[in-house]
Amino acid sequence: MAAVADTPLLSVKGVTLRYRDQNGIVTATDKVEFQVSRGDRVVLLGPSGCGKSTLLKAVGGFLAPSEGNITLNGRQVAGPGPDRVMVFQEFDQLLPWKTVRENVAFGLLASRSLPKGEAHERALEAIRTVHLEQFADAYPHTLSGGMKQRVAIARCLAMKPEIILMDEPFAALDALSRRRMQDELLELWSEYQFTMLFVTHSIEEALLLGSRIVVMSPHPGRVEEIIEAEQLQAAAGAHPEIAERIRQVLFRDAPDYVI
Numbered sequence: 001m002a003a004v005a006d007t008p009l010l011s012v013k014g015v016t017l018r019y020r021d022q023n024g025i026v027t028a029t030d031k032v033e034f035q036v037s038r039g040d041r042v043v044l045l046g047p048s049g050c051g052k053s054t055l056l057k058a059v060g061g062f063l064a065p066s067e068g069n070i071t072l073n074g075r076q077v078a079g080p081g082p083d084r085v086m087v088f089q090e091f092d093q094l095l096p097w098k099t100v101r102e103n104v105a106f107g108l109l110a111s112r113s114l115p116k117g118e119a120h121e122r123a124l125e126a127i128r129t130v131h132l133e134q135f136a137d138a139y140p141h142t143l144s145g146g147m148k149q150r151v152a153i154a155r156c157l158a159m160k161p162e163i164i165l166m167d168e169p170f171a172a173l174d175a176l177s178r179r180r181m182q183d184e185l186l187e188l189w190s191e192y193q194f195t196m197l198f199v200t201h202s203i204e205e206a207l208l209l210g211s212r213i214v215v216m217s218p219h220p221g222r223v224e225e226i227i228e229a230e231q232l233q234a235a236a237g238a239h240p241e242i243a244e245r246i247r248q249v250l251f252r253d254a255p256d257y258v259i
């Protein structure tokens with residue numbers, strides 16, 4: 001029984017990812033290895049071009065590893081599926097002509113996971129989870145940025161995925177909005193404890209959001225270090241120390257690294 005409990009939800013083993021373009025083959029990541037357990041908030045942190053988005057795409061099933069393998073619940077990832085949902089920049093993927101409820105039900109209907117009536121019921125349930133029931137019939141343009149984020153999360157939660165994959169969702173926001181969104185995301189997480197794999201190149205964001213931080217080298221991305229951030233953050237005043245340690249790992253290969 002212990003062996004089952006110990007099995008990670010997501011396992012990325014020796015994963016090398018390559019693209020073929022007009023100039024030949026580009027190696028995006030080199031033998032990357034990390035694991036994600038249920039309820040983890042794992043952050044992939046590294047400089048631009050180190051292959052973070054490519055890794056996320058591979059976990060999403062949109063790109064097959066050239067070497068190594070990715071398993072979810074012990075099963076090899078062989079393509080996209082409703083057990084993994086992806087969130088991109090700014091959470092601004094809501095369809096403006098659909099109401100909140102229709103937006104949340106959209107993924108369920110598009111993936112034919114549920115009949116229409118049940119999809120709308122499930123959507124309402126998810127909307128209640130993020131405390132937006134009063135806005136179920138509102139259109140996205142009438143919502144604040146934070147509320148849109150809640151709708152986008154509700155849409156993910158309605159799919160009941162095993163893991164939410166987030167690719168720099170706050171990168172384009174101003175500092176204040178970004179901080180507010182990060183706090184809201186953490187609040188939602190503490191209520192719902194969804195599993196997330198989050199990509200960023202900000203050390204600050206990684207420290208704020210991650211329970212574990214996978215620090216990657218510049219292109220082609222390798223895992224330099226895996227930091228159990230939550231354990232370290234529990235120690236008073238540890239924050240600047242971890243930031244410094246991460247900076248040292250990143251600076252080792254890239255002296256011009258910008259946070």
Ligand SMILES: Nc1ncnc2c1ncn2[C@@H]1O[C@H](COP(=O)(O)OP(=O)(O)OP(=O)(O)O)[C@@H](O)[C@H]1O
Binds near residue numbers: 019046053055219
């Ligand atoms: N479709 C593609 N075809 C060819 N090469 C690609 C393609 N997409 C990405 N790459 C290359 O793969 C490498 C990794 O890119 P990727 O976008 O995964 O990095 P990243 O760490 O997410 O960067 P950023 O933080 O800037 O978004 C880069 O060298 C990039 O040029």
